[in-house]
Amino acid sequence: MDQQLLTINGVSKAFPGVRALHEVNFDLTSGEVxxxxxxxxxxxxxxxxxxxxxxxxxxxxxxxxGRTVEIDGPQAAQDLGxxxxxxxxxxxxxxxxxxxxxxxxxxxxxxxxxxDEKDLNRRAGELFERLGIVLDPRSRVGxxxxxxxxxxxxxxxxxxxxxxxxxDEPTAALTESETETLFRLIRDLKQHxxxxxxxxxxxxxxxxxxxxxxxxxxxxxxDTLPAAETDLRHVISLMVGRQIRDETRPRPKTSATETVLQxxxxxxxxxxxxxxxxxxxxxxxxxxxxxGAGRTEVARAVCGADKADAGEIILHGKPVAINxxxxxxxxxxxxxxxxxxxxxxxxxxxxxxxxxxxxxxxYANATGLVRDEQARLESQRYVDTLKIKTPSIRQxxxxxxxxxxxxxxxxxxLLRDCEILIFDEPTRGIDVGAKEEIYDLLNSLAExxxxxxxxxxxxxxxxxxxxxxxxxxxxRVTGILDxxxxxxxxxxxxxxxxxxxxxxxx
Amino acid sequence: xxxxxxxxxASGGDASGGTPGAPAxxxxxxxxxxxxxxxxxxxxxASLIVLAxxxxxxxxxxxxxxxxxxxxLSTAVIGILALGTxxxxxxxxxxxxxxTGMTLAAVMTGVFLVNLGWPLAVGVAGGVLVGALIGFIxxxxxxxxxxxxxxxxxAMMLIAEGLALVISDAAPIYFTDVPGFNDIxxxxxxxxxxxxNAVLILFALTVVGAVIxxxxxxxxxxxxxxxxxxxxxxxxxxxxxWKIIVYTLSGAFMGIAGVVLAARLNSAQPSLGVGxxxxxxxxxxxxxxxxxxxxxxxxxxLIGALIVGTVTNGLRIMSVPQEWQTVIIGLVILVAVYTDIxxxxxGG
Numbered sequence: 001m002d003q004q005l006l007t008i009n010g011v012s013k014a015f016p017g018v019r020a021l022h023e024v025n026f027d028l029t030s031g032e033v034x035x036x037x038x039x040x041x042x043x044x045x046x047x048x049x050x051x052x053x054x055x056x057x058x059x060x061x062x063x064x065x066g067r068t069v070e071i072d073g074p075q076a077a078q079d080l081g082x083x084x085x086x087x088x089x090x091x092x093x094x095x096x097x098x099x100x101x102x103x104x105x106x107x108x109x110x111x112x113x114x115x116d117e118k119d120l121n122r123r124a125g126e127l128f129e130r131l132g133i134v135l136d137p138r139s140r141v142g143x144x145x146x147x148x149x150x151x152x153x154x155x156x157x158x159x160x161x162x163x164x165x166x167x168d169e170p171t172a173a174l175t176e177s178e179t180e181t182l183f184r185l186i187r188d189l190k191q192h193x194x195x196x197x198x199x200x201x202x203x204x205x206x207x208x209x210x211x212x213x214x215x216x217x218x219x220x221x222x223d224t225l226p227a228a229e230t231d232l233r234h235v236i237s238l239m240v241g242r243q244i245r246d247e248t249r250p251r252p253k254t255s256a257t258e259t260v261l262q263x264x265x266x267x268x269x270x271x272x273x274x275x276x277x278x279x280x281x282x283x284x285x286x287x288x289x290x291x292g293a294g295r296t297e298v299a300r301a302v303c304g305a306d307k308a309d310a311g312e313i314i315l316h317g318k319p320v321a322i323n324x325x326x327x328x329x330x331x332x333x334x335x336x337x338x339x340x341x342x343x344x345x346x347x348x349x350x351x352x353x354x355x356x357x358x359x360x361x362x363y364a365n366a367t368g369l370v371r372d373e374q375a376r377l378e379s380q381r382y383v384d385t386l387k388i389k390t391p392s393i394r395q396x397x398x399x400x401x402x403x404x405x406x407x408x409x410x411x412x413x414l415l416r417d418c419e420i421l422i423f424d425e426p427t428r429g430i431d432v433g434a435k436e437e438i439y440d441l442l443n444s445l446a447e448x449x450x451x452x453x454x455x456x457x458x459x460x461x462x463x464x465x466x467x468x469x470x471x472x473x474x475x476r477v478t479g480i481l482d483x484x485x486x487x488x489x490x491x492x493x494x495x496x497x498x499x500x501x502x503x504x505x506x
Numbered sequence: 507x508x509x510x511x512x513x514x515x516a517s518g519g520d521a522s523g524g525t526p527g528a529p530a531x532x533x534x535x536x537x538x539x540x541x542x543x544x545x546x547x548x549x550x551x552a553s554l555i556v557l558a559x560x561x562x563x564x565x566x567x568x569x570x571x572x573x574x575x576x577x578x579l580s581t582a583v584i585g586i587l588a589l590g591t592x593x594x595x596x597x598x599x600x601x602x603x604x605x606t607g608m609t610l611a612a613v614m615t616g617v618f619l620v621n622l623g624w625p626l627a628v629g630v631a632g633g634v635l636v637g638a639l640i641g642f643i644x645x646x647x648x649x650x651x652x653x654x655x656x657x658x659x660x661a662m663m664l665i666a667e668g669l670a671l672v673i674s675d676a677a678p679i680y681f682t683d684v685p686g687f688n689d690i691x692x693x694x695x696x697x698x699x700x701x702x703n704a705v706l707i708l709f710a711l712t713v714v715g716a717v718i719x720x721x722x723x724x725x726x727x728x729x730x731x732x733x734x735x736x737x738x739x740x741x742x743x744x745x746x747x748w749k750i751i752v753y754t755l756s757g758a759f760m761g762i763a764g765v766v767l768a769a770r771l772n773s774a775q776p777s778l779g780v781g782x783x784x785x786x787x788x789x790x791x792x793x794x795x796x797x798x799x800x801x802x803x804x805x806x807x808l809i810g811a812l813i814v815g816t817v818t819n820g821l822r823i824m825s826v827p828q829e830w831q832t833v834i835i836g837l838v839i840l841v842a843v844y845t846d847i848x849x850x851x852x853g854g
Contacts, residue, residue: 305740329742343740346733348800353729358741360726369721412741 004066005030005195006051006164011060013046020046023060024221026214028164028195033186035198035206035227038216038239039431044199047216048166051197052084053077064164083162085153085170093142098124100141101156127159132188147178151185158194165189166197171205175291183209201429203232204458215239240433257281260451261333261420263302266311271297271475275311279420279453284446286466287455289495293472295455296338299422302453303328303335329358334413336406338425338455344409345397352379352393354408358416382411386441403434410441421445422453427461439465459488473497546794546846550809553842554816561820568823575701581815582691582704583608583767585808587786588793589708589715590759592807593752595790596719597731598799599648599655601753602783603640603662604760609779610666611637611764616679616774619687626686633768634761640666641757645750667780674776681772690769704766708808711759716804718755728752732799788835789814792842813838 006028013021021043028034036044049055051062053071061068064080071077091100098120099106106115124137133151141149150170157165171179186196186209198210206213206227213230215222215238222238261279266272271294279285287295301308304322312319315331322328325335337343345354356363356375363375379393386407390400397408406426413421426442427435442465446452456462462469469486471479471494479494562569587604594601615633618624624632640662647658681687691704719725727748730738739745768774793810795802817838821831 303740324744325740326742326744334742335740337740342734343737345737346730346800348733349729353726357726357730357738357743360723364723368723369717370723370726372721416742 003030004028005064007061007063007066008047008051009061009063011047011050011057011062013050013055013057020219021050021057022220024216024219026221028197030163030193030195031190032212033190033196033198033210035200035210035213036216037200037203037206037213037235038222039433042216042239043219044216045168046219048084048168048197048199051077051082051164051166078160081161081163082166083157083160083164084166084168085150085157086168091141091149091152091156094140096121096138096140097135097144097152098137100152101127101137101159124155127155131155131158131185133185145178147174147181150174150178150182154185154189158189162194164195164197166199168199169201170198171200171202179205201431203235206235207232217241236432239431257283260316261302262312262314263298264312264314266298266301266308266313268297268301268306268309268475272301272308272311273475275472275475275477277470277477277480279451281451282446282449283467284442284452284454284465286462286469287453287472288459288462288469288491289472291457292474293495294475295472296424297475298472299335299424299453299455303333303422305335329416329418332417332419333422334358334416334418334420335422336409336413336424336426338428340402340405340409340429345405347398348396350394350396351383351388351390351400351408352376354397355379355382355393355411355415358412378415379411382415386411386414387437401431401434403430403437406430406434406438407441414445418450420451420453422455424455425457426454427456427458459491462491463487471495547803547806547809549845550793550806550813550842554809554813557813557816557820561816561823564820565823568820571700573819573823575705577812577815577819578705578708579691579702579770580819581811582702582708583763583770584782584785584789584814585708585811586711586759586763586766587782588789588807588811589711589804590756590763591783591786592715592790592793592795592802592804593719593724593728594655594756595787595795595797596728596799596802597749597752598735599749599753600659600787600797601641601644601756602656602659603644603666604756604763604786605779605782605784606663606667606670607637607640607757607760607779608764608767608782609774609776610640610670610673611761612768612774612779613670613674613679613776615765615768616681617673619684620679620681626684629684630687630690630765633765634758637761637764638754638758641760642750642754644757645753648753649746649749663783670776670779674774676776678776679774681768681774687769688772691766692770704770707762707766711762712804712808715759715807719804724748724751724755729800732801734800785814785835786811788839791839794846796846810842813842 004027008024008026010023010025011021012023024043024047026036026047036047038044046055050057051071053073053076056072062071063069069080071080071082092103095103101124102120107119108114109116121137128135128137133155135148135151141152144152154165170182174182189196198206200206210227212224213227213235214224215235217239225235258281259278260281264276266275275294275298277285287298289295297306300306302313302322304324304327307323313322314320320331322331322333328335341347346357352375356379360370363372364370376393382388383390383393388400388404388407388411390404397405400408423442427438430438442452442454454462454465463483463486467483469481469483469491470477471481471491473495478497481490481494558569567573587608591601591604611633614636615629618629618632619626644659644662647653648655689703691702693703694700695703695706719728727738727743730741730743731745731748735745789810790802790807791797791810792813793803793806793808795806814835817835818831821834826834
């Protein structure tokens with residue numbers, strides 16, 4: 001079983017002005033899951049693109065099955081049995097599973113004018129049987145859950161007889177139970193001798209799935225460690241190149257502090273049932289729960305992005321009606337979505353445009369013209385205080401890293417002078433070093449008297465930041481705890497307090 | 507007025523290289539960066555010069571003041587339509603009722619001035635308001651009823667065309683008895699400068715449009731909606747309200763175009779107008795505004811309109827048949843959009 005599938009030795013790659021890879025080593029044996037971790041820009045993607053034949057290395061050797069190979073294009077990679085499953089799914093939603101898997105490779109009939117659907121479905125069925133996948137090849141891909149689509153992607157990769165499978169952030173879009181399904185499939189693949197290179201920002205899951213972990217930083221190889229025996233804190237310190245300081249736990253704000261926001265009996269037809277909580281001034285209120293527990297729905301209902309069917313929102317003791325995010329912003333409530341690119345930023349516009357967009361009206365004169373010079377000074381001030389790394393405020397936000405993009409969104413709401421900020425997964429897709437900065441920022445905002453609702457799927461994050469924690473399960477609040485009373489087990493216990501959970505239908 | 511702003515933001519380069527991990531491009535304020543960001547406008551302007559050069563060699567009649575002034579006059583209507591619809595297109599929308607809406611506005615101006623005998627200023631204002639109203643209805647249909655802009659304005663295109671014929675009884679309305687009306691387009695406001703007023707109106711509206719797009723709240727929100735409508739909504743912008751304002755603005759420009767056209771012809775022609783919308787959209791696109799939204803400029807649109815006007819005029823002077831003129835305009839659009847794609851491909 002343990003034969004060497006892939007050996008990368010001293011591979012270097014430079015782009016104009018950047019040394020993307022510097023003498024990187026990496027190896028993979030059959031039946032192994034080898035995780036590759038590093039901050040954004042560490043060179044993981046470049047290395048994988050070398051393997052996929054998209055980039056040609058400047059120096060170094062790549063051996064597959066002990067034979068030195070030149071991977072000079074995607075086709076060559078495929079012929080060597082290397083397959084990549086990208087972060088973004090690339091399936092066609094209106095075609096069936098079988099059509100997607102064998103697209104471009106269909107067997108024809110009727111003078112080559114027609115696709116032999118029966119043959120397609122039969123072949124897909126056989127493939128699924130071999131992999132132990134329970135899906136109907138004739139289902140439309142658009143009707144599948146994200147996790148099931150991921151499974152189809154994997155099946156597609158394996159239909160090329162891939163022996164080296166590269167997974168780039170495969171769980172980014174999956175719920176916990178879906179992740180479990182994926183891990184089960186990965187374990188099956190290992191049994192069959194497939195080697196898997198696994199890239200993920202979620203370090204916790206590496207413990208569950210990986211055999212070895214290789215750390216990269218700034219384009220160089222740092223170390224390879226056995227997953228089971230390694231402390232994740234050690235991995236993180238290798239990734240960021242410094243020791244992460246000890247975690248401190250915040251104390252709850254005394255109930256004597258003013259209550260800013262009260263939510264009572266919030267319900268929606270689809271999910272939420274009688275959700276209620278208080279938010280105090282200067283407090284970080286964490287929202288914990290499994291995917292689909294309704295945390296984001298609460299946030300969207302409070303900020304007017306979705307309509308609530310029942311319930312009351314009381315701001316400073318006065319009931320308010322919030323019908324749109326515009327009205328929420330008027331009342332000083334800002335929402336920072338988990339999907340920054342979709343709901344947070346105008347990527348094609350520059351940093352200044354994005355910071356100013358919620359506050360333009362404050363910077364306009366009576367005729368509706370914007371006093372941009374003054375506004376620019378403000379943008380620059382926020383870029384400086386939040387330490388947003390950008391060459392200038394005229395840089396397009398598209399070119400910023402995830403952490404800096406998040407800071408731009410934060411700057412937008414600070415400029416608007418919101419007193420309540422709702423953060424939905426504030427550190428998703430942000431690398432470890434930048435996470436620390438976001439944490440510091442949240443803490444200092446709370447100290448300045450802002451009230452913060454923070455939704456996070458990472459329990460350590462919630463425990464580290466939140467003064468109090470609201471736990472939800474299936475649309476209900478199952479517990480509101482002071483930080484001192486909470487730990488991961490307790491939170492998980494509340495988060496699963498409905499009897500039924502987990503298990504995706506396949 | 508500093509149209510430079512838009513240019514930078516709008517056609518702004520996907521300047522940083524596509525290499526992963528490459529540091530974001532520095533020095534966006536450098537002259538070179540500025541040049542690159544304005545490339546589409548510079549290219550458009552250069553092609554305008556080249557075209558003019560070509561036609562002046564091909565025909566000795568081209569580079570005469572009376573011909574240039576004629577080109578500007580014939581560009582005025584399409585230019586004004588294009589200016590207004592630039593806003594719509596930057597929001598990611600489209601406006602197909604421009605041509606027939608303009609006709610309806612012209613016909614209504616005729617009704618106000620000729621049939622009802624309103625004073626000149628009031629009748630003209632009424633005509634512009636009819637245009638604004640058409641835009642407003644488009645905006646409501648799109649923002650509130652969520653009808654896709656293509657469909658909503660296609661329907662309005664037919665409605666306006668029909669209404670113009672019904673109201674006018676399919677006969678032209680002549681303004682011969684309305685003193686001063688013809689001067690709106692044909693007169694010379696600036697003594698000594700041999701430029702018809704229609705051209706001055708076009709230039710004035712270009713300035714107004716550029717100020718609105720680059721300097722006003724409306725301009726910001728126009729870009730914001732086109733860049734990312736969902737994010738704009740979450741940022742606290744009332745999408746419905748501003749979309750309606752944008753379509754109403756475009757409608758007002760359409761109304762002005764209707765008045766200018768009617769004044770030029772000294773009559774409201776109820777069957778004229780179909781096809782203007784496509785020429786106007788072509789001018790916008792040639793000027794570097796993206797049909798995907800989020801990017802565009804007013805100055806670019808003016809240049810685009812001048813290119814359309816120059817090509818049409820030059821081909822006519824060279825006695826190229828009308829049918830072939832249309833074919834060539836089509837090719838110009840393809841070339842313009844393709845250079846834009848090339849430029850962006852190189853940057854990203």
